Amino acid sequence: MEVKTDRRIAKTREAIFQAFISLIGEKNFESITINEIADRANVNRGTIYFHYSDKYDLLDKCMEEYLSKMSTVSTATGQDGETVDLLESSLMPIIRYFQEHHAFYLSMLSNQGIPSFRKRMLEIVTASIATHVDMEDQNQGYSKELVTQFMASAFVGVIEWWILSEMSQPPEEISTQLWGLLKRNQVIR
Amino acid sequence: MEVKTDRRIAKTREAIFQAFISLIGEKNFESITINEIADRANVNRGTIYFHYSDKYDLLDKCMEEYLSKMSTVSTATGQDGETVDLLESSLMPIIRYFQEHHAFYLSMLSNQGIPSFRKRMLEIVTASIATHVDMEDQNQGYSKELVTQFMASAFVGVIEWWILSEMSQPPEEISTQLWGLLKRNQVIR
DNA sequence: CTTCGTTTGTTCGATATCCCACAAAACGCA
DNA sequence: TGCGTTTTGTGGGATATCGAACAAACGAAG
Numbered sequence: 361m362e363v364k365t366d367r368r369i370a371k372t373r374e375a376i377f378q379a380f381i382s383l384i385g386e387k388n389f390e391s392i393t394i395n396e397i398a399d400r401a402n403v404n405r406g407t408i409y410f411h412y413s414d415k416y417d418l419l420d421k422c423m424e425e426y427l428s429k430m431s432t433v434s435t436a437t438g439q440d441g442e443t444v445d446l447l448e449s450s451l452m453p454i455i456r457y458f459q460e461h462h463a464f465y466l467s468m469l470s471n472q473g474i475p476s477f478r479k480r481m482l483e484i485v486t487a488s489i490a491t492h493v494d495m496e497d498q499n500q501g502y503s504k505e506l507v508t509q510f511m512a513s514a515f516v517g518v519i520e521w522w523i524l525s526e527m528s529q530p531p532e533e534i535s536t537q538l539w540g541l542l543k544r545n546q547v548i549r
Numbered sequence: 550m551e552v553k554t555d556r557r558i559a560k561t562r563e564a565i566f567q568a569f570i571s572l573i574g575e576k577n578f579e580s581i582t583i584n585e586i587a588d589r590a591n592v593n594r595g596t597i598y599f600h601y602s603d604k605y606d607l608l609d610k611c612m613e614e615y616l617s618k619m620s621t622v623s624t625a626t627g628q629d630g631e632t633v634d635l636l637e638s639s640l641m642p643i644i645r646y647f648q649e650h651h652a653f654y655l656s657m658l659s660n661q662g663i664p665s666f667r668k669r670m671l672e673i674v675t676a677s678i679a680t681h682v683d684m685e686d687q688n689q690g691y692s693k694e695l696v697t698q699f700m701a702s703a704f705v706g707v708i709e710w711w712i713l714s715e716m717s718q719p720p721e722e723i724s725t726q727l728w729g730l731l732k733r734n735q736v737i738r
Numbered sequence: 739c740t741t742c743g744t745t746t747g748t749t750c751g752a753t754a755t756c757c758c759a760c761a762a763a764a765c766g767c768a
Numbered sequence: 769t770g771c772g773t774t775t776t777g778t779g780g781g782a783t784a785t786c787g788a789a790c791a792a793a794c795g796a797a798g
Contacts, residue, residue: 367592393746402556404787739798748792749789759778765775767772
């Protein structure tokens with residue numbers, strides 16, 4: 361059913377995103393101009409307006425693009441058409457995803473980054489964790505909403521810390537340790 | 550006077566060139582298909598035919614593009630509009646050019662490369678050297694054509710050897726040594 | 739406050755690239 | 769040799785991107 365997007369659109373959007381992200385890594389968001397983005401993306405200025413109404417819209421679309429990739433990277437589609445939850449075995453896929461796009465997340469989460477991004481990211485992680493958390497056993501007697509907030513904040517916090525520290529620890533270690541902590545708290549498995 | 554080429558054309562040509570060059574570095578030229586080039590360049594197959602009649606034409610245009618850049622890299626335009634011959638001071642610009650595009654020259658000059666490329670490159674270098682060689686003093690009594698062929702072959706040979714040996718020597722050394730040899734033979738200065 | 743350069747949206751017509759489809763040619767293989 | 773598959777050119781219609789121009793809003797400097 362899904363109509364594949366025109367090749368030109370995909371290429372242009374990618375170029376604009378990359379230009380935008382690299383600029384965010386260099387200077388304050390407010391001081392970035394559409395002209396700069398167009399120059400660096402090697403795209404006509406009008407083309408940007410063809411896709412986005414202004415730079416705030418571009419920022420929104422950019423955030424949603426990456427965050428939606430983030431939330432789908434842990435679920436694959438089996439050959440039977442069923443969606444498989446990779447979180448049942450390992451955190452490596454999503455950790456690798458963060459590693460692969462660390463430039464983006466670093467820009468968005470750094471001091472001069474976008475405060476609303478962390479908020480949006482937390483929302484999405486919270487929604488995902490809410491579907492995973494198991495309220496039996498140790499979690500009995502706790503508020504599910506509170507437990508979910510607790511775990512989501514912890515998860516995002518660790519990711520943020522890892523990214524901001526230039527991924528000083530190997531992804532495998534992050535994955536296994538996070539996995540252990542989440543399992544211990546009945547978020548997964 | 551020069552009309553600037555459309556942004557789309559420049560981007561597409563560059564993408565096609567890069568895809569083509571990387572393929573040449575991997576497999577025999579004859580076994581490369583237009584489909585492969587289009588796929589890797591992320592460009593519609595018809596777009597390639599819009600620019601080139603077939604893959605031989607593409608090869609020609611690609612060669613000419615790089616070789617013309619090679620022959621102009623040593624001449625800059627001063628603010629008075631005069632063309633300045635950089636060869637009067639150093640070989641570094643052209644050596645750096647080869648270093649920058651070594652992937653291309655490696656592909657073209659390697660065993661599985663394009664034999665006609667070396668021939669074409671030699672022609673252009675020969676023409677350039679013919680305008681520089683000084684037939685006075687030691688070169689008196691020699692055939693100018695023979696001296697030119699001698700020097701051009703030597704120059705191309707050194708570049709070829711340097712590229713094929715993965716640029717094992719630093720560019721500065723290549724530049725100064727070549728410079729010394731050419732000067733000693735009254736090709737420059 | 740005024741001036742001047744820059745940025746912003748928006749419009750227009752031109753065109754490069756898109757996708758799709760087709761027939762002929764070339765190819766790989768039994 | 770024959771036969772299915774892939775590649776090659778080529779065409780038509782749709783559309784994304786182009787360059788250029790414009791007026792309005794903005795910002796910095798005098």
